[in-house]
Amino acid sequence: MKTDATRRWLALGALAFAMLTIGLDVTVLTVALPTLAVDLHANTAALQWFSGAYTLALAALMLPAGALGDRYGRKKFLLAALLVFGAASLACAFAGTAGQLIAGRVALGVAAAVMMPLSMSVLPALFPEPADRQRALTIWVTASALGMPLGPIVGGWLLRNFWWGSVFLINVPMVIIGALAVFALVPESRSANQRRIDVPGVLLSAVGMLGLTYGFIRIGDLGWGNVPAWTTVLAGALLLGAFVLWQRRTAHPLIDLGLFETAGFRWGTALSIVINFAMFGMFFTVPQYFQAVLGVDTLGSGLRLLPLIGGLIVGSRLVSKALPKLGTRVVLTNGFALLAVALGLGAMTSVDSGYGFTALWTTLLGAGMGLAMPTAMGLAMGELTAERSGSGSALIQALRQAGGTIGVAVLGTVLSTQYRSDLGSLNRDPISDGVNAGVAAARQLGDSAVLHQVQSAFVGGMAAMLWVCAIMCALSAVVAAVVIRSKRPAEVAAVRPEVVGGAVRPADQSESTYVG
Incomplete structure (x- = not known):
């Protein structure tokens, strides 16, 4: 329609x-x-x-x-x-x-x-x-x-x-x-090729993703040495491996693994995961910094994220104008470079930096997200036909969600390890449980020296975590510059070959139907 x-x-x-x-x-x-x-x-x-x-x-x-x-x-x-x-x-x-x-x-x-x-x-x-x-x-x-x-x-x-x-x-x-x-307002759409629902694929993917996600959530809570959590991760990974093997064998797969053979989908999805990884890390730590170091309440912490929103809006406005003129490769490279610079600046935050410095680098971070996120997603989405757009979109989103969950576990461990290391002689319960517990204990003692050390230890952990994110984004900028073909949205081929029943047909003759 x-x-x-x-x-x-x-x-x-x-x-x-x-x-x-x-x-x-x-x-x-x-x-x-x-x-x-x-x-x-x-x-x-x-x-x-x-x-x-x-x-x-x-x-x-x-x-x-x-x-x-x-x-x-x-x-x-x-x-x-x-x-x-x-x-x-x-x-x-x-x-x-x-x-x-x-x-x-x-x-x-x-x-x-x-x-x-x-x-x-x-x-x-x-x-x-x-x-x-x-x-x-x-x-x-x-x-x-x-x-x-x-x-x-x-x-x-x-x-x-x-x-x-x-x-x-x-x-x-x-x-x-x-x-x-x-x-x-939204037209109905569905695939005209009424494939049977892949029940084994549904079960394997659901239980596998459940195990992988739950395992990394537990690792984030209990640490990397927790054996039951790693057992759950391993079980989830094995089930997802079985899911991939099943998708290669079954006549009616739940997802189209052939999408990963196209460079646009493969790299667009991978770069989207990196952005989610860095974004979840920022949301994990910056609100804690506002409350534990700057001493604001929850509403004040939220309001201090407004520069991030402003940068995101500016970046998303720029990307609409930049993509048709500069192409995917240039926009992605610059977007990730801006993310790396912003995160690197964030890693230089100290207890005495003040909010102005944080507002600066979070604004730059928002602008980088606004440039890189829609461009990477568009690169992956450009390889989807209308026939399997639902399962293809779900695959992109599931991988991004898994990347974010694993990112929180990994980055949370980096932060907590550095925090406890920087505590020195204060590395004991309840201070070692986290910065919020540490700040509460220091204020209960009325000891400003302990408070300053707890805050400094947290900022050190935040710096270590943000450096990890910055390095990942810098490497992604290099990858984008080297492997992404510089194409503009208007130049994306309207016809993409697709295999159906052993024969090749153009994607603009998709069997997907629109009803309504």
């Missing part, structure tokens, strides 16, 4: 609104955890599950969700997921026990696992022209990224003025607006 220009861009606005809701939900919970611990009598394990339940459901179900959307209708599943997300948000807002909240978070993760890939997968149906598709993808990616720094701001303000359930209740009107807009 063809839609006029106004209808298409309004539909994109609805999809971006839905992604903003998911981005908010990822980080808004973090500011509410102390309140939840008191009101719901939640212990440390329950607090970890409030976040972990969402992440695990998201990781386990993203790949099956993309394939189901391809077969039965992407709009249909997207609408159902929006409604489930709204209902789950209500359940979380009025949860009376920790168990009820965990169950609600699982439902939120299930809905998000459908919303993320399918809201992305309908873009080829809405925007068949490559240049328009890249512009639309930039808006979609920016909306998703904006929700994360907005979460602490919105959550901090809500907690200051309302009860903790409001951080979930805010999702409901946003979801209703998004669902109505998707219903009215």
Whole structure:
């Protein structure tokens, strides 16, 4: 179904609104955890599950969700997921026990696992022209990224003025607006080639991603020497290996492994994972720096992320103008170089640096994200046909999510190891548990020297972690300069050969149908 220009861009606005809701939900919970611990009598394990339940459901179900959307209708599943997300948000807002909240978070993760890939997968149906598709993808990616720094701001303000359930209740009107807009404006699309659902593939991918993600979450909590966590990681990796072997043998695979044979998908996805790795690391540490070193509350911490948002908006505006003129290689190389510079500056932060220095490098970081994220995603998305856009989008998102989860575990370990090393004689409980516990203990003692050492140790750990991210982004800039073919969105071939039933046909004659 063809839609006029106004209808298409309004539909994109609805999809971006839905992604903003998911981005908010990822980080808004973090500011509410102390309140939840008191009101719901939640212990440390329950607090970890409030976040972990969402992440695990998201990781386990993203790949099956993309394939189901391809077969039965992407709009249909997207609408159902929006409604489930709204209902789950209500359940979380009025949860009376920790168990009820965990169950609600699982439902939120299930809905998000459908919303993320399918809201992305309908873009080829809405925007068949490559240049328009890249512009639309930039808006979609920016909306998703904006929700994360907005979460602490919105959550901090809500907690200051309302009860903790409001951080979930805010999702409901946003979801209703998004669902109505998707219903009215987004065309239905599905694959006309009605492949059977790969049930063994669904089970292997779901359990494998579940094991890998849970294992790295536990490693992040318990350290790299935890044997049960590594056993879980190994089991997940083995199941994912079995999944890949099965996908090569089955007649109706859940994902198209042939996508990795195309340089655009392979490198676009890999570079997207690096960005997620660095982004999750920044969100893991900078809010702690604001609160433990600068001494601000949760709302103040969120507000201090506004320069990041400003940089992200500027970068995303620049990328729309730069890509048609400079091409993918130049934009990606410069985007990653800017990320490396920003993270390197962040690694030079000291206890006495002050907020102005942090505002500078987070602004540059946002601009780098705005340049690199949509460009890398567009490079990968450019290799997807409308026929398998749901499963292809799910594969990109699942790998990005796994990269972010592993990134938090790896970077968290780098930070905590350096923090404990820099504590010196203070490396004992409860100070060694983390900077928040250390600052609380120092203030209870009323010892400014201990407080300064704890803060300095944390800044040292943050520096080590940011240097790791900076080096990864610098290497990615080199990779982009060397291996990426410099193509502009308008020059992307409209016809990409695709193998169907042993014969080659052009991608613009896709069997995907659009209904509505």
